[in-house]
Amino acid sequence: MDEDAKIYVISVAAQLAGMHPQTLRQYDRLGLVQPGRTRGGVRRYSHRDIQMLREVQRLSQDEGVNLAGIKRILELEAEARQLRRQVDFLRTLVDPGRRVFRADPTGNVVADRLHPLAETTPPRRPRWVPRQLTAGPSARHRDG
Known part of the structure; x- marks a missing residue:
């Protein structure tokens, strides 16, 4: 199964992540997790999105990080992944x-x-x- 396939509606994604659907809507508004959208505007979540929701919940509840801090952590992690890919690519050239x-x-x-x-x-x-x-x-x- 493709981890990035946007297949879960918000009620199923919320249940899988152990959250209320309204929490997912808030995270979407804040840009923490960005689900796909159908032509009718219905949110669709992937397995990777569900994992991200669980990580947001862990950082918030277990680590005590506020939502602005979580957003910054997620941005920095994404940037670090991109930089690692660039370094790996450059290593193949040299x-x-x-x-x-x-x-x-x-x-x-x-x-x-x-x-x-x-x-x-x-x-x-x-x-x-x-x-x-x-x-x-x-x-x-x-x-x-």
Whole structure:
């Protein structure tokens, strides 16, 4: 069964989560759990939504976290999951122990030519490096 399939009406979802349907409506209004909607506007919950409702209840009742705090916790957990997926993806692109970027003798950040991504990543001078430092010795003597 697909955990994200929106199949439960609010009365069934409330019963499975051990809550009153009005509580689910409040959580929906606050954005804590966002059920799907039918064309007629009827809320439909998935198995994952039911698990989320139980977690909200646990944080509220067992941990004493208020609803604003719970919303922030859920947002941060979702962001952490997304960042983990990005890190996992980036790890598939890079060989362990190999550098992608390095600093050249003048302090510029450049793509490491030994790395396969270096061919697609153009070197760039960081904005915070003064122009005199990257222009070479002759430019410094002319300006000064």
